[in-house]
Structure formats: structure tokens, C-alpha cells
Amino acid sequence: MNAAFPAFRALCAALVLVVLGVAPALAHRLKVFATVEDGAVTGYAFFIGGGRPQGAQVIFRTPGGADLARTVTDAEGGFSFRPSVPQALEVVVNAGDGHVAEALLAADRFGPAEAAPASPAPAPDPASALAAAPAPSAPAAGLGAPAPPASAPTPSTACAPDTAVLAGLVDAAADRAVARQIRPLLEAYEAAEGRVRFNDVMGGIGMIVGLAGTALWVSARRRSGAGK
């Protein structure tokens, strides 16, 4: 009869340990962290409860829905993709068991880094030469607002190209530095966004208690109404 008590106490202790052990990382939900570094999309998918999906399908597509590329996550849940044209991108990760998450990268996240190599000057640095290979001059001119006015008149003047190239280089270097610095911040934000808060849990429980109370009140009214 009493044999169940120690077992139950042990179970309660185990449950409490489990709850305490995972307290900082509650909830179970797939999320995607994606950022732009040097014109390439890099990031990873992760479960808020812990763990990262391996071999999950990753789709890069325009917000309109046209697929640009597909890949799968590596052992760390990571992925990377270098779009040929700087444009707004949606990264969709599908773990295959009903867990799907997506992240949206606006076009201006790519803007200046890609606009610089679009200038017609012969690329003096390997970084911009690499990025210039697809030569997406037309879309870049439309997207990178500040840079094209500087690069458009470059062929005619003798001194301007240096300034334009220099500005491009500075822009790219600043972008890289900022991206490196804010990456941990963005990661922390993504992780914190899905975290369960104590207030919300208590609010949910209160809501359920309120629902039960309402149901009891309704049934009590009905019964007293029938009794009269």
C-alpha cells in the first residue's frame, strides 16, 4: 500500500530536478538565426528547449515565394548561402517533423556591401573582385541608394574612381566590423525572444482557473434557475 509513496517521492524529486535543470531554457520550438556577413547569409536553426536540427531542409527564397536555393543543415544546425543578387531573402528551415521556422532578411542588409563592387573600376581588392563576379550592376544600382550616384560618373572623371573605391572599401570594412560586433547580440535576442516568462505561465494558469470558475458559475446558475 505504502510502497508507492517512496516511488512517488522519488518521481517528484526527479521532476523537480528536471524542471530546475532546464529552467533557463524552457519551451520547445524551432527558431532560425540568420545574419548577413560579407554578402553571404549565414546562420543556424535551433530548438529553444535545446539542441539543433541536423540535416534539416533549408530553403532560401524571395519574400514573393520563388525558391533561390536549397540545402540542409550541418551537424551544428548551420547553413550559409551567397545570393547572386542582393535582395530581400526569407530563410525557411523545416526539421521534417512539423517544426518549421523562418527568418526574414531585408534587402538593405545586403545593400552597401554589394553596391561597392558594382562600380566599374577594376577591382583592386580580392574581396570585392569575388563579390563582383556575378556583376549584378542593374539591381545593385537600384538597391544601393547612396553608392550609385558616386559610381555613375566615375568613368568620366580621373580622380573620382579612387574616392569611390575607397568609400566602397570603407563601407565594406565597416559592415564587416559591425556585423562581427552585433552578431552575439542578435543571437542572444533570437534566443531570448522565445523564452517562456514566469508571468505568462502564471497568466495562463489564471486563465484556466477563470474558465473553470466561469463554467461552474454557469452550471450553478442553471441549476438554481431549474430549482426555482
Add this chain to the structure above:
Amino acid sequence: MAHIPDGVLSLPVLAGGGGLAVAGLAVALRRLREEDIPKVALLSAAFFCVSLVAVPVGPSSVHLLLSGLMGLMIGWATLPAVVAGLALQAVLFGFGGLTTLGVNAVNIAGPGILFGLLLRPAVRRARPGLAGLVGGACAAAAVAGTAGLVALSLALSGSEFVPSARIILLTYVPLMLGEGAVTGFAVAFLKTVKPEVFLEQPLPVAEDRGAEAPSPVPSGSVLASRGDAP
């Protein structure tokens, strides 16, 4: 895995799940007795909280569902309990989604109700130890049923969403074991200290008998609503 988010399932599946859930809710609320309401609310709150506690397993993480325990203790009322918990999780935490509420509720509560009603007579008769074993088996079967229904929902929405065997092995098998253990201990404990928890439902024996008889009527309406949906 049981909380399918918005934008994954196709419209017919969403409508079918929603129809099933509404029909099931109608059945459950009609059968819900006033004195059972606090018990249902308590289990709903437990479901709401326990689904938020994720335990990392391998590359993924799992959480308990308690659907087997709910099925054994409150039978049909599992559905309203699960719907309330899921709706709050979707609104407060973005856990699952409001459009998938019906499908998720049916996927989680359906197997719990089925196995709970099937195995409740055995739990009622058995001594605490054996009742714990039966309860554990009930919970494990309910998790397996939920896994099957989730896979079915995904498969009906497009084959690319069918989970791989590896995912099932990695996430559902540990969950079945954990859920079975927790439910088994809980059932054994309740059976020891408060056996009437499992006896309460059949107290009006005629009504429990009646449960078998009217069930063709609601299941007929369920079929009708599913027929309308696609």
C-alpha cells in the same frame, strides 16, 4: 513535435482537424459534469505547464504531453482541457498556432481519449502496481498515436513534410518511455491514495453505458464534418 505551427498544413487538413475538434468539443462539453470541472481545469493547467518544460534529447528536445493520464482521469473532457492549454500556449508563447489549434488538439487529445477510455476499466480493477503498469502503457500508446497522427497530418499536407524514421526514433521513443514512466508512477500513486479518481466517471453506471450507445451519433456528426471539410 505535437505543436504544428501555422503555415505548414494544407487547408483541407486544417479544416478537417478544426471540424473534428469542434464536434469533439460538443460531445465532451455535453458529457462534462459539474463536479468534474475542477479536475479538468487542474489537468488542463498541468498540461499547459508541462508542455513548456522541454528536455533536451540528442539534437532535439521533447516535452511531456500527459494525454494518457488525462484520458484515464477525465476521458472525453481531455479535449477541452487540451484546447484550453493549446490556445493559451499559442497566444502567450507562439507555441503551435491558432489556425492549427484544431489539428493539434485532435492529435494530442484523440489518442489520449481513445486509450484512456479503453484502459480505464483495467486501471479501475487492478491493484496500484499493476494499474501503474497499465497507465504507463496507456501513456506510451497515446504518444505513439499522437506521433502517427502528426505524421498523417503532415503527409496529407504534402509528402515533403513526412518526418524521417530517424526523427521518430530520436524524439518519440524517449518521449514514450518518459511519458510512460511519469504516467505509470502517477497512476500507481493516485490508485493508492485516491482510487476514486478513476471510479468517479462510472459512478452513474447507466451514463457510462450510455457512453457507448450515443457515441455513434457524435461520430456520425464527426464523419459528416470531415466529409464537408475537403
